[in-house]
Amino acid sequence: MSTAIAIENLSISVKGKEILKNINFSLEAGRFLGIVGPNGGGKTTLVKIILGILKPSSGRVRVFGESPESLLTGDPVFGYLPQHQNIDPNFPATSLDVVLMGRYKKAGFLKWPGKKDRAKAMECLATMGVDSLSDIPYSNLSGGQQQRISIARALAGEPRILVLDEPSTGIDVVGQEDFYHLLKGLQKKMNLTILMVSHDIGTVTSYVDEISCLNINLYYHGNPLGALDEKVLKSLYGKSVDLLLHSDVCDKCERLRQE
Amino acid sequence: MIEVFSSPFMQKAFLVGILVSLLTGIISAFVVLRKMSFIGVGISHAAFGGVAIGFFTGINPLITAIIYSIMVAIGIESTGRRGRISEDTSIGIFYAVSMALGIALISLSAAYNIDLFGYLFGNILAITETEIYLTLFLSVAVAGVILMFLKEFFLITYNEELARVSGIRVKLLNTLFLVALSVTIVISIRIVGIILVSALLVIPGATARLFARNLLAMIAVSCISGAVSVVAGLLLSYQYNVAPGAAIVLTAAGIFFLSLLLKKRDWL
Numbered sequence: 071m072s073t074a075i076a077i078e079n080l081s082i083s084v085k086g087k088e089i090l091k092n093i094n095f096s097l098e099a100g101r102f103l104g105i106v107g108p109n110g111g112g113k114t115t116l117v118k119i120i121l122g123i124l125k126p127s128s129g130r131v132r133v134f135g136e137s138p139e140s141l142l143t144g145d146p147v148f149g150y151l152p153q154h155q156n157i158d159p160n161f162p163a164t165s166l167d168v169v170l171m172g173r174y175k176k177a178g179f180l181k182w183p184g185k186k187d188r189a190k191a192m193e194c195l196a197t198m199g200v201d202s203l204s205d206i207p208y209s210n211l212s213g214g215q216q217q218r219i220s221i222a223r224a225l226a227g228e229p230r231i232l233v234l235d236e237p238s239t240g241i242d243v244v245g246q247e248d249f250y251h252l253l254k255g256l257q258k259k260m261n262l263t264i265l266m267v268s269h270d271i272g273t274v275t276s277y278v279d280e281i282s283c284l285n286i287n288l289y290y291h292g293n294p295l296g297a298l299d300e301k302v303l304k305s306l307y308g309k310s311v312d313l314l315l316h317s318d319v320c321d322k323c324e325r326l327r328q329e
Numbered sequence: 330m331i332e333v334f335s336s337p338f339m340q341k342a343f344l345v346g347i348l349v350s351l352l353t354g355i356i357s358a359f360v361v362l363r364k365m366s367f368i369g370v371g372i373s374h375a376a377f378g379g380v381a382i383g384f385f386t387g388i389n390p391l392i393t394a395i396i397y398s399i400m401v402a403i404g405i406e407s408t409g410r411r412g413r414i415s416e417d418t419s420i421g422i423f424y425a426v427s428m429a430l431g432i433a434l435i436s437l438s439a440a441y442n443i444d445l446f447g448y449l450f451g452n453i454l455a456i457t458e459t460e461i462y463l464t465l466f467l468s469v470a471v472a473g474v475i476l477m478f479l480k481e482f483f484l485i486t487y488n489e490e491l492a493r494v495s496g497i498r499v500k501l502l503n504t505l506f507l508v509a510l511s512v513t514i515v516i517s518i519r520i521v522g523i524i525l526v527s528a529l530l531v532i533p534g535a536t537a538r539l540f541a542r543n544l545l546a547m548i549a550v551s552c553i554s555g556a557v558s559v560v561a562g563l564l565l566s567y568q569y570n571v572a573p574g575a576a577i578v579l580t581a582a583g584i585f586f587l588s589l590l591l592k593k594r595d596w597l
Contacts, residue, residue, distance in 0.1 A: 123493040142496045150494045157488055158362070163543045171487060174480050175495045182480065207542055227495075 072134065074099040074231060074263040075120060080129030082115060088286060089115045093129070095282060095291040099230070102257050102264045104278035104294065106271045108307055111285040113267045114153070114235055120265070121148055121233060134230070146175050149224030151234040154217060159209060165219045166204040169194055172226030187226075194222040197256070214241040214249070225256070231263045232256070238270065246270075250277040271297065333567050342453045342573070345464055346559035349517050352468045353529040354537075354552030355475055356513045358544065359506065361534030362486050368405060369530040371420035373514045375401040377523050378427030380448050381434035390448070391463060391515060398511035401427060406507055451522030451574030453563070464516050471509045478502060483544050520559070521574035528578040529555065536585045539592045554584050 073096050080093040090112040097103050105113050118124035119131055122138030131138055133147060141147045149172070161168075172194070173187040183191070195201040198218040208216060217237060224232060234253075238246045254277055257264050268274045275281060275294040283290040283297050283306045290302045297303075333339050360369055379397025383390030401423050409416030435445065447455060456464075475482065484492040485499055493499050510530075517526045533555035534547070541547030562577030569576075 118490070121490075121494050123490060142494070144496075146495070148494055150491055152488050152490050156490070161487060162362070162538065162541045162547050163487075167543045168487075171484055171491075174484055177480070180477065 072099045073097070073132075074101070074134060075265070076130075076132045077120075078130045080116075080119065080126050080131060082112075082119065082124070082126045090119075090126075090284075091287050093284075093288045095288060097263065097265070097280065099134075099263050100257070100261055101279045102254065102277065103266070104274040104281045105265065105267045105284055106269065106274060106281060106297070106306075107284035109269065111306075113269075113284055116284065117233055117235055117265065117267055121150060146227035147230050149221075149227055149229035149232045151217075151220050151224050151232075151237055153235045154213070154220075154237070154239045157216075157220070159213075159216065161208055163208050164204065165195065165200065165206055165208055165211070165222075166191055168208050168219050169204075169223045169226050172223040175227060190228075191222070191226050194225045195219070197225065197259075198222040198252070213239075214245045217241060217249070225260075229262070231265060234264070234266045236267055236269070238268065238273075246273060250274075253277070271303075333564065338454050339563070339567065341456055341461060342563055343560065345456055345461055346453055346520055346563060346577070347556050348464065348468050349513075349520050350529070350533070350555035350559040351552045352472050352513055353517055354533050354555040355472055355548055356510060357530050357532070357534030357555065358537060358548045358551045359475075359482060359486060359534075360510070360530045361538055362544075362547075365510070366527065366531045367417060367420055368402070369510065369514065370527040371405060371424040372398050372402050372511055373518070373523055373526040373530075374424040375427035376511075376515055376518060376526075377431040377448070378434075379431075379515070380518075380523075381431035381438075384438050385434040389459075391460065391519075394515045394518070395512055397427075398515055399508050402507040402511045403504060406503070447522075448518060449522050449524055450572055451518065451520050451525065453520045453573050456519055460519060464519070467512055467516050471512050474505065475509055478505070482506065486544070521577055525574050525578045528581060532578070532581040532585050533558070536581075536588050539588050554588075555581070558584060 076096040077093055080090060081088070082090045093116065105116065107113055115124065119126050120133065120138060122142050133141055169191040170183045170187060173183040173191060177183045177187060192201060192204065195204055198221055200215060200218045200222065203211065203215060203219070208219065211219065221237070238249060241249055250273065253264060253266070256262055266274070266278065275297060278294055280292060281290070281294040281297045282288060283302055285306050289305045290297050360366055376394045376398045379394030380390040382397060383393035386393065405416065405419050405423050408414060408419040444452065444455070446452070481492070481497045481502055484495060484497060485502060489499050514526055514530070517529050521529060533551040536554045537547045537550035541550050558581035559577050562580040563573055565571060565580065566573040566576035
């Protein structure tokens with residue numbers, strides 16, 4: 071198996087403030103990684119560095135052996151889902167239009183997506199179970215449907231790595247379980263490497279292969295069950311960890327640990 | 330009413346007006362979606378400083394205004410991006426300073442017979458042959474550049490980070506858009522004037538947003554509503570002897586509010 075992502079001694083400061091400090095980990099291709107941690111812990115920053123749209127202050131990132139910036143041109147490697155709130159829910163486009171955006175890079179300069187791109191877009195909509203919505207304006211869809219359309223868009227570029235930043239925002243709790251299930255299915259079916267940022271450590275642990283606990287430092291990287299250790303959680307979330315341990319979400323962790 | 334179409338100065342006004350409305354129609358769709366209307370207001374007022382530089386130095390004011398507006402636009406954007414002061418503060422400073430510079434330069438200029446009123450409130454009926462050719466050339470050039478990168482601008486408008494991950498040079502295209510916006514503003518000044526030009530940048534796009542299913546349709550509706558406003562506005566101005574710039578903007582606003590009403594009542 072090849073290494074999809076390798077990070078060595080990565081640090082970044084913005085305006086003198088340390089955002090990430092000495093991060094080291096690697097991820098094999100085809101694995102599903104969850105990145106968890108409190109808000110402001112540097113999760114999104116880490117993702118942006120991996121995507122090549124933010125430069126680290128020091129350290130090295132390799133994606134399939136190459137620097138992320140060099141991957142920005144050429145065939146798409148990443149399918150990226152930005153945070154949901156950063157996309158205008160009333161953006162004027164039909165679902166198919168949105169998914170076709172994922173084909174723009176493949177179509178090339180001055181060329182618009184053609185028949186083949188449309189077929190691929192419809193296929194991705196079907197994969198996400200939303201092909202019946204292809205003609206519906208994006209603004210008329212529910213948060214969960216919009217999220218599925220966005221993932222179809224990310225898949226349309228035929229990426230090797232799918233990067234999702236807080237994909238469960240705007241989806242109700244019942245929908246979330248289905249959603250993670252769907253991602254798990256995609257990983258197996260398309261042999262995708264998946265990187266998912268989430269603040270919901272409880273649910274995520276039951277679906278991912280590996281977990282990174284990030285709060286400026288990388289407190290833990292490895293088997294998801296190991297992250298539920300009280301020491302890890304305390305260093306990650308500080309004093310608020312008590313609240314977390316007694317919440318419903320963590321009842322599920324408890325059950326999981328006993329299984 | 331027929332003679333309105335046969336008088337040469339009205340013919341010129343229609344020609345230039347329609348041309349500029351098609352250009353502002355394209356730009357307006359992006360200005361509305363990217364929430365850039367205040368930057369439009371800022372640049373158009375700043376253009377007054379550029380016009381005054383032209384009066385002061387004796388260079389064609391359209392040309393000095395274009396160069397000056399582009400500099401202000403890039404200045405606003407880069408100070409905003411550095412994050413020390415917010416973009417709206419930056420706009421507020423730049424545009425007031427430019428207006429002040431303009432007033433100072435004009436009071437220093439000996440030539441007080443200049444058509445100041447024409448620049449402030451538009452004077453499409455007094456447009457010269459040279460200005461027509463300049464407008465024609467610039468409109469086609471700006472529209473051409475935007476249409477060439479339309480796909481890229483769509484993606485940037487949808488989400489900038491996503492555009493960057495797709496290999497689009499977002500910073501470069503954003504600067505290009507600011508240049509396009511500045512040029513559009515300056516050539517529109519002849520039509521509706523510095524005070525009203527931001528209306529052409531906002532209202533057609535806002536009207537289009539009410540109906541359009543996708544971005545391409547939004548651009549089309551924006552262009553059509555802009556062109557209709559210019560033609561109807563000019564006719565009203567001719568009929569009732571109202572300043573053309575004001576008539577055009579009021580017509581555009583009328584179309585917008587009518588559309589809003591129809592949309593609310595679900596008649597469209």
